[in-house]
Each structure stands twice: as C-alpha cells, then as structure tokens.
Amino acid sequence: MNRRKTMTTGDNAKKAVAEALNGILADSLALYLKTKNFHWHVSGPHFRDYHLMFDEHAAQILGTTDLIAERVRKNGHRTLTSIGDIAKRQSLSDNDDSKVAASDMLAELRADNLKLVAKLRDAKELAGEAGDNATDGLLDDWTDQAEERAWFLFEIAQKD
Template sequence: MTAKTAKERAIAPLETPTDLKADATKDIAAALTTLLADMFALYVKTKNFHWHVSGPHFRDYHLLLDDQATEIFAATDPIAERVRKIGGTTLRSIGEISRIQRLLDNDAPYVTPTDMLAELRDDNKQLTASLRELHELCDEKNDVATASLIENWIDEAERRVWFLFEATRNTQ
C-alpha cells in the first residue's frame, strides 16, 4: 500500500458497500436514524416511569416497565447496525436524539401510574405507525432485510401496547 492510498483511506467517508441504490441508502438510513432516536426517547421515558411509578400496583408496573425498557433498548443496536450495513451513518449524541425524536419527553415531577401506562401505550402505538411507514419505504426501495427486522419490531411494539392497554382497563 502506498502512502497516498493509506492517507486516502484514513479520510474516506464511512461508506459500506451495498447493492441498494444511493437514494435507498440515504432515505432508509435517515428513517432508521429517526427511528433510533425515537427508540432511545421511548427507552428513557419507560425507565423514567419505571423508576417513579408508585401505588398499590407498584411491583407489577415496576417489573412490566423494566421488561419493556429492556426490550426497547435491545432493538437499538440492531437498528444502528442496520444503518451502517447499508452504508449510512447514524446517531452520534444525545443532542442529536433530542433534535430528531418524534416521541415527546415527560419531565413532569409526578405522573399517576395510570397516566404513565396510557402515555407509554400511546407512544408505542405511534412507534408502530412509524414502523409501518418505514416498512413501506423499505418495500418501495427493495430493502428486504430491513423490512424483515421491522416486522419483528412491530410485533414487539404491538405486544407492549397490548400489555399497557390491559393494565389500564377499567374492568369494574
């Protein structure tokens, strides 16, 4: 390897070879990065509520939210790695997350347990809708691998919605 080649490699952009078209890589990487920001926002909100839940169902809600936070966090690495696999770059900071996340934070000093679960249920429903839109984009751009991953994340989000819905039903 010549010195010039080594220098060129040192400053080369982070472009992973892919057979996807350039516009597909750009569009899907951007959408996945926004999804990643939403996942981190949802993870932090779920942990926030996990830490601050109170009341007669404390133990059940505390464990439910911890399980859900773990599942949400587990999706973050595959999302970021998928962006890199298709030749894109992804999040670099908490500041970037806060600039592009679509899910709202909740900094309230007190939230009732029922409101916590309802808010997370709605956030997960919003996430599911975003995942479906991203799946459509992947279908349009012929990115079968990303679409396949998204199908699993949709199923996980729908399961979270279901559990949160059932935990807040008034059955009396």
C-alpha cells in the first residue's frame, strides 16, 4: 500500500512538473514571437542596436523551446500540439499594436522575461519535489538566460 501511495505521489509530482514546463513552453513561444515582432518593427535612433539585440534574444529563447518540450516527453507526458494549445496555456500577453515605441518594447520585454523567471523558479521547486534533477539543472540555465535578457533590457533603457 505504501509503495502504491508513493508511486501515485511521484506520478502527481512529475505531472505537475510537466504541466509547469508546458506553461513555460507556451510563454517561451509567445515571448519568442513578441521579441521577433519587435525586432521586425523597431525604429528610431537606436534601431540597429535594438534590432540586433532583439534578434539575439529571440534566437536564445527559441533555442530553449525544444529542450523544454523534450523534458516533458522524457518524463512521459504530452507537450503542446498547436497554436491554439499555446494560446490556452500562455500567461504572457500578446502585443498586436501596429506602432510601439522602442522604449515601450524594452519595458514590455523586460517585464515578460521577469514573469518567465518567476515561472521558471516555480517549476524548479516542483522539479526538486519530484526528484527530477535533470529538469532542475536545466531550469537554472534557463533562469539565468531570462535574467540576463531582463538585465540587458533594463540597462539599455537607462538614460545617460
């Protein structure tokens, strides 16, 4: 009986990790697309710098998506299947405005990266509870990347 209860508790913990990772994946894909959107539409005196930085950030974000999905699958769960699935799970807001000031782009992307950091930290706690050391370690790397993006976005927005 105790073994079955432990197995069920372990299964629930792993399912919670998978659900958290699927939410992170949805937000990562939404953040990737928003970052690319801003990359394509930025204008102003710092166009080149922002254009290049947004492209670098987008590439980094996209680079994590396959790893996130594979962690879900390695743990025996299903991951996202469509744009609709992403839309149901994402917590970050889209930005469909036709004209966004560069300073607003910086602020919005910084806030989104910080929201992602919070979700990554929550998932790390769940991974620890589930004994999922591999996911736990990867979450540290992804958190560091998101924190660095937020830091860059903050510093570049500072006035001289």
